[in-house]
Amino acid sequence: MDIIKGIRSRRGAKLNIKGVAEKILSKTSSSPTYALNPDDFFGTTPKLLVKEGASLKAGDPIFFSKQDPRIKIVSPISGTIKAIERGPKRKIEKILIESNQSSEVRTHDVKNWDKLNRDALVALLLESGNWPFIKQRPYGTLANPDETPKAIFVSAIDTAPLAADQEYLLANHHENFQRGINVLNKLVDQAVFLGVDASHTAPFDHVENVQMYTVSGPHPAGNLSFHIQQLSPINMGEYVWTINPEDVVNLGRFFNDGVFSPQRTVAFAGNALKYPKYFTAKIGVELAPMIKEVKIMEDSPRYINGDVLSGSSTTASGHLGYYNNLVSVIPEGNTYRMFGWLPFVDNSIMSLSNTSFSRLFNKKGFDIDTNLNGEERALVVTGEMEKVFPLDLYPMQLLKACMIEDIEKMEALGIYEVVPEDFGLIDYANTSKIEAQEIIRKGIELMINEVG
Amino acid sequence: MNFLRKTLDELKKPFEKGQKLEKFAPAINAFDTFLFVPNHTTQKGAHIRDAVDLKRTMVTVIIALLPALIYGIYNTGYQYYAQTGVSFTFLEAFMHGAWKIVPMIIVSYVVGLSIEFGFAVYRGHEVNEGYLVTGLLIPMIMPVDIPLWMVAVSTAFAVLIAKEAFGGTGMNILNPALTARAFAFFAYPTYMSGNKVWVSEASNVDAISGETILGTLAAGGEVNYSMFEMFQGAIPGSIAETSTLWVAVGALILILTGVGSWRIITGGILGAAVMGLLFNLWGANALMSFSWINHLVVGGFAFGIVFMATDPVSGAQTNKGKWIYGILVGIFCIMIRVFNPAYPEGVMLAILLMNVFAPTIDHYVVNGNIKKRKKRWALAQELKSA
Numbered sequence: 001m002d003i004i005k006g007i008r009s010r011r012g013a014k015l016n017i018k019g020v021a022e023k024i025l026s027k028t029s030s031s032p033t034y035a036l037n038p039d040d041f042f043g044t045t046p047k048l049l050v051k052e053g054a055s056l057k058a059g060d061p062i063f064f065s066k067q068d069p070r071i072k073i074v075s076p077i078s079g080t081i082k083a084i085e086r087g088p089k090r091k092i093e094k095i096l097i098e099s100n101q102s103s104e105v106r107t108h109d110v111k112n113w114d115k116l117n118r119d120a121l122v123a124l125l126l127e128s129g130n131w132p133f134i135k136q137r138p139y140g141t142l143a144n145p146d147e148t149p150k151a152i153f154v155s156a157i158d159t160a161p162l163a164a165d166q167e168y169l170l171a172n173h174h175e176n177f178q179r180g181i182n183v184l185n186k187l188v189d190q191a192v193f194l195g196v197d198a199s200h201t202a203p204f205d206h207v208e209n210v211q212m213y214t215v216s217g218p219h220p221a222g223n224l225s226f227h228i229q230q231l232s233p234i235n236m237g238e239y240v241w242t243i244n245p246e247d248v249v250n251l252g253r254f255f256n257d258g259v260f261s262p263q264r265t266v267a268f269a270g271n272a273l274k275y276p277k278y279f280t281a282k283i284g285v286e287l288a289p290m291i292k293e294v295k296i297m298e299d300s301p302r303y304i305n306g307d308v309l310s311g312s313s314t315t316a317s318g319h320l321g322y323y324n325n326l327v328s329v330i331p332e333g334n335t336y337r338m339f340g341w342l343p344f345v346d347n348s349i350m351s352l353s354n355t356s357f358s359r360l361f362n363k364k365g366f367d368i369d370t371n372l373n374g375e376e377r378a379l380v381v382t383g384e385m386e387k388v389f390p391l392d393l394y395p396m397q398l399l400k401a402c403m404i405e406d407i408e409k410m411e412a413l414g415i416y417e418v419v420p421e422d423f424g425l426i427d428y429a430n431t432s433k434i435e436a437q438e439i440i441r442k443g444i445e446l447m448i449n450e451v452g
Numbered sequence: 453m454n455f456l457r458k459t460l461d462e463l464k465k466p467f468e469k470g471q472k473l474e475k476f477a478p479a480i481n482a483f484d485t486f487l488f489v490p491n492h493t494t495q496k497g498a499h500i501r502d503a504v505d506l507k508r509t510m511v512t513v514i515i516a517l518l519p520a521l522i523y524g525i526y527n528t529g530y531q532y533y534a535q536t537g538v539s540f541t542f543l544e545a546f547m548h549g550a551w552k553i554v555p556m557i558i559v560s561y562v563v564g565l566s567i568e569f570g571f572a573v574y575r576g577h578e579v580n581e582g583y584l585v586t587g588l589l590i591p592m593i594m595p596v597d598i599p600l601w602m603v604a605v606s607t608a609f610a611v612l613i614a615k616e617a618f619g620g621t622g623m624n625i626l627n628p629a630l631t632a633r634a635f636a637f638f639a640y641p642t643y644m645s646g647n648k649v650w651v652s653e654a655s656n657v658d659a660i661s662g663e664t665i666l667g668t669l670a671a672g673g674e675v676n677y678s679m680f681e682m683f684q685g686a687i688p689g690s691i692a693e694t695s696t697l698w699v700a701v702g703a704l705i706l707i708l709t710g711v712g713s714w715r716i717i718t719g720g721i722l723g724a725a726v727m728g729l730l731f732n733l734w735g736a737n738a739l740m741s742f743s744w745i746n747h748l749v750v751g752g753f754a755f756g757i758v759f760m761a762t763d764p765v766s767g768a769q770t771n772k773g774k775w776i777y778g779i780l781v782g783i784f785c786i787m788i789r790v791f792n793p794a795y796p797e798g799v800m801l802a803i804l805l806m807n808v809f810a811p812t813i814d815h816y817v818v819n820g821n822i823k824k825r826k827k828r829w830a831l832a833q834e835l836k837s838a
Contacts, residue, residue, distance in 0.1 A: 015500075235832040302499060309498045330500070333493055336457055340489030341507035343515065343709070353504035354710045355512050370493040374505025375485060377580055378622030381509060382769040383713065393825075394770065394818050412822045427498035431509050432622075435497040 002212070006198065007230045009217030009390035013352050013425060015161040017308070018365040019330075021267035023168055024277040026293065034077050034284035035319035036062060036095045039312075041132060043067070043141035043448055046092050048084070055080045059106035059129060059260035062095055071142055074129030076262035076283045078104040094319075097284070110258040113183070118148075121186055129260050132322070133247035137228060137240045138416035139444050149241040151232045152188045154181075155195040156204070156245045157215050159222030160307035160424070164267035164278070164325040166245050167201055174203055176252030183251050184243065185209055195227050217390065219309075225422045226390050234416050244323060266320060268294045270308070270329040271367050272301035285320045287327060296329065302370050304328040309424030310437065333371025341374070349373065352388070352429050377432040385436075388425040391417060395426060399436055402443030407450055410443055420444070460484055478572040482579040510581040512711045516702035517588055517692075517759065523685055524692030525549035528596050531688055532652040535660040549596075552652060553691060556591035559600050563607045564590075571616050580621035582765075583611070589629035589759060592692035593752065593800075594636065595649040602640055606632040626807045627766040630756075630800055637800070647671075650688035664689050665750045666789060666796035669738045682749045693755040696748070703758040712762040715771060719778020720757035720785075724748055727786040739790045753785055756799035766807040770817040777813055781806045 038046040045066035050056065056079060061072040077099050085094040108128045116124065122145050125131045134152075136143040143149070156166045170177055184192045191211045196204050198216035213231060215221055224242050234240055243251075246265060253261040262283040269276045274295035281290070287303065296316075304311035305321040308328045312321065320327065340346050343355040350366035351358045358366070385395040393414035401409035423436035430436065464484060467477040484490070485507070494501060529545030564587045572579040590607055610632035615624045637644045647663035648655045654662025665675050665687060677687055685695025693699075706712025728744025735741045748754065761767060761781045768777035781802050788798030795801060 233828060235829040238832065302493075304499055308500050311499065313499070328499075334491045336488040336491050338456075338488050340503075341485075341505060341511065343508050343512045346503060349503035350500075351503035353502060353508075354708060355508050356503050358503065368500045370499050371489075371501070372492040372494055373489060373501045373503050374507065375490060375492065375578055377506040377578070378582075378620065380506060380580075380582060380622050380765055381711075382764040382767075383771060383774075384710075386771065392821070394821060396769065397818050412825065413818070414821075414825060424498050428500060429502050429504075431502075431504050431506055433501060433505065437497045 004211045004213055005231065006214045006216070007195075007221075007227065008198075008215075009221040009226060011387055011390045012159075012218035012220055013388050013429070014159070014218040015350065015428075016362075016365045017161050017271065017350070017368050019269050019271040019273055019276050020162055020365075021164065021269040021276040021278055023165070025265070026277060026279050028279050028281045028285060029289045029293075030099070030101065031281070031286040031289060032099060033082060033286055033319075034075075034079070034097045034099060034282065035286075036073060036076075036097075036284050037319070037321065038063070038073075038092050038095075040322035041065070041073070041142055043139060043445075044071070046073075048092070048095075050081050052081050052084055055100075056097065057104040057106045058262075059108075061129060062097075063092075065142065068142075068145065070126045070145060071131050072126065072129050073132055074106075074260055076260075078102050105259045107258045108254075110255050113255050114186075116186075118186060121183070128254060130251055130254055133243055133250065135242050137224075137234055137242060137419070139448060140242075140419035141448070143241050144239070147239045149188055149239045151190060151228075152184050152192045152241045152243065153195070153224050153228055153232075154184075154192060154210075154243055154245055154248055155215070155222060155224050155227060156200075157195055157197045157222040158325075159217075159219035160309060160326075161219065162267070162269035162326065162328055163222075163307055164265065164269075166325075167197070167203070168278070169246050169265045169325060170249065171203070173249045173252075174206065176249045176256065177245070178207060178209075178252065179255055180248035180250070180252035181207065181210055183255055184248065188241070193227070193231060195222075195224075220388075220422055220425060221390060223422055225418055229391055229417055236411065236416065244325070246325060247323075264320060265325060266290075267326045268329065269326060270301075270304075272296055272298040272329045272331050281320060283320065283322055287314070287318050287320060288316060290327075291316055291329075294329075298331045301329050301331050304330070307424075308368065309428055310421040331367075331369045333369030335371065337371075353384075353431075372433055374431075374433055376434065379432050379434060381431040384429055384431060385426045388429050389422070391422065393417065395423065395436075398443075399423075399434070399439050402439050402446075405443075405446055407447065410447065411451075415440075415443060415447055457488065460487065475576075476573055478576070478578050479569050482569065482572070485578075506581045509711055510584045512709050513585045513706065513759075514588060516705040516709075516712070517585075517592065519698040519701045520692045520695060520755065520759075521588070521592055523695045523698045524592060525553050527685055527694055528552060528652050528691060530686060532660070534686075535651060535654075536657060537659070548652065552596050553591060555600055556594065556598075556603050556691075557588065559603045560590045560607050561587040563604045564611050567608065567611045567616065571620060575620070577620075582621040586610070586628045590632045593629065593633050593690045593755070593760075595644060596652045596691055597649055597655060598636065598640075598643050602636055602643060606636040606639075609635045622765055624765055625811075626804055627760050627763045630760055630804055630807075633800055634804060650690070662688055664796065666739070669742055670796040672738055675742075679746065679749070682746060687750070690752060690755075693752040696754040699754040699758050703754075706758065706762065712758065713764070713767070713774050713778075715774040716762050716767060716778035716781075717757055719775045720753075720761055720782040721748065723779035723782025724753060724757075724786050725782070727783045731786065731790050737790070739796075747786055747789070751789070751797050752799045753782075756785070756803055757781060760799075760803050761806070766810065768810040768813050768817075770814050773810070773813040773817045776817075777806055777810055780809070 046063040065071040079099040082098040083096040134143040194210040198214040250261040398413040420437040426436040466473040529548030533540035614631035651662040654660040728747040731740040784802035785798040
């Protein structure tokens with residue numbers, strides 16, 4: 001496929017962290033339980049379809065979205081519902097499924113899928129539990145089946161620190177990837193946009209029916225917000241859909257055999273690991289068996305579902321998130337540093353600021369930890385956010401508009417074009433330790449509630 | 453270190469949540485975090501954070517200020533001894549200056565930090581580090597013989613009215629240190645202007661002429677200093693403003709560490725140079741004919757543009773805005789010098805004026821981005837309906 005455009009970002013930062021996953025692919029030893037966490041589906045309130053003790057086939061629905069009852073989240077395996085864990089206000093925090101090790105599956109008729117019209121195809125995707133793979137911009141919620149998006153974006157480049165190599169995930173899955181692309185193409189009026197690394201490898205050259213573009217630059221150049229703004233910017237009232245590359249493969253597999261495919265290739269990475277590497281697993285798999293294999297070198301490290309900038313905390317007994325291709329494990333940093341605020345001391349701590357010599361040393365990669373390296377303060381320093389933010393909008397002004405909940409200003413400053421992950425590096429880099437992602441998430445929630 | 457840490461933890465116990473001194477926690481925390489970067493870990497958002505924090509940033513500014521401050525202390529003694537004709541050593545000159553200036557610094561820090569701590573406890577937030585810089589800047593831009601109580605009153609005014617009244621660190625419109633100076637300038641004009649205040653003891657000893665170069669020019673006098681003396685800073689003036697050389701060293705530190713905006717500094721120099729050049733061409737009075745290069749090195753221009761105009765809170769915040777803001781500070785500084793003989797030094801008023809307009813500049817810069825976005829929306833609407 002020809003490249004339609006090369007997009008390039010100069011603003012951002014490549015964080016050079018120790019513990020990149022080695023390209024060794026292991027199979028997970030059997031996982032006794034699997035879990036779904038409704039919080040993985042931003043903007044979706046779960047409504048349960050099953051009770052504790054119910055037995056399920058793989059692909060049986062477990063809950064649906066209160067916002068749109070047609071959207072169902074299905075079980076990745078066959079087994080019984082072991083527990084439904086609830087938090088404050090009876091909010092569902094985790095649905096735990098005990099695997100019965102059988103291969104009972106719910107199958108769907110996918111023969112002649114290419115003859116289906118769009119409505120029938122959408123209905124099939126909804127019914128089979130494949131719909132939650134597709135997310136929607138603005139806001140990054142699950143896609144609305146009643147809308148036709150103006151474009152669908154797939155990014156096969158992940159620039160986040162320690163990220164799984166997307167090309168590696170897709171290796172040997174090109175047939176299913178192509179089928180998945182063909183399915184997506186039926187949902188949209190123009191061919192799917194596929195972003196690849198500027199130095200991408202040969203297999204991508206054979207992907208067809210896509211508008212392929214290349215991406216280069218430091219993180220967050222791989223984030224879809226940047227690609228969308230460059231290629232098909234979202235205007236008020238417009239929708240763009242996004243889907244992870246591995247879920248395109250899952251779609252392709254479903255349309256081959258009619259069975260919901262919850263495949264996850266997951267990288268275990270981070271400087272708390274002795275043997276960082278890849279595993280093949282399923283959505284919601286237990287982390288413990290894999291943790292055993294990669295060997296933890298710390299007493300009580302932090303386990304993160306996702307990357308160190310935007311992932312969510314979990315525990316050694318936790319489960320893999322719905323969309324994650326990466327589990328990061330890094331040491332906690334709950335220690336004191338005497339006079340650590342002096343400029344040019346503690347240069348072993350990674351820093352983008354020139355008040356440290358860290359960038360001159362440590363070419364091999366940094367040991368990181370979760371210390372805040374300071375305390376939250378009023379916003380004082382200006383210009384530092386723009387340095388790590390490639391989108392054509394003013395990040396600090398947007399953050400301030402979100403803080404004062406000024407909806408009109410948020411719209412004007414570009415709230416439709418961002419998701420919290422875009423502010424991950426701002427969280428990391430800003431001097432005042434402002435929680436930018438949290439502010440944007442709250443801003444987006446406000447938009448969903450007030451504007452819809 | 454472990455012993456110190458344990459002692460501190462023990463000391464902090466009565467200040468913990470639910471204990472009787474809980475309200476005063478910000479005060480003890482300020483001391484604790486001065487000794488140790490705390491063991492706080494990330495709870496939400498990104499799991500890792502940069503090594504930089506506000507303390508590190510502010511301390512970098514203080515380091516950048518030190519060359520100008522040390523030279524200023526020496527120059528205070530140097531001016532005094534040189535004008536009285538007494539022979540002296542470097543150390544004597546330095547001690548003369550230190551004797552006058554160190555008390556001013558102490559007064560400024562004690563008064564300002566007391567208010568800051570009070571507000572932190574009252575409002576229940578941590579003590580912000582911004583005052584570490586403000587507290588040093590205030591004495592650095594005062595005439596050396598100003599009474600200590602005036603330093604105290606100006607400092608209190610600046611912190612209370614210019615900063616805390618607007619909501620504290622990060623919220624102020626005007627640069628607090630310049631506000632302190634402006635307050636003193638208008639409240640106690642006899643101590644802040646004229647030809648008897650700019651050299652140590654000038655008002656007591658007749659032999660000393662305490663006039664600045666700009667003051668001399670405004671009065672129509674002859675300037676007897678060489679270009680090199682002006683650049684190096686062996687001239688009368690506010691304590692630390694005189695040496696363009698050492699201010700430039702500070703500027704270099706600020707720019708290399710990325711703490712000070714090179715856009716504002718470059719813009720300011722450009723604005724002042726062009727304005728100076730234009731006035732040179734006009735040449736209607738002594739100040740107009742004063743070479744544009746000399747305009748850059750005398751008076752408080754260099755100090756102001758490097759350490760005051762670059763204050764990120766009161767200055768422009770967008771990159772484009774920083775250019776415009778810097779250039780306008782430069783232009784207005786020279787304009788005020790030349791046109792208004794009552795204020796031979798223009799940089800203080802130029803920066804305060806631009807502080808007021810900085811949000812407006814940013815507003816128009818950000819509006820450019822908004823307009824672009826809305827235009828795109830309108831175009832999409834048109835295409836849809838067509």
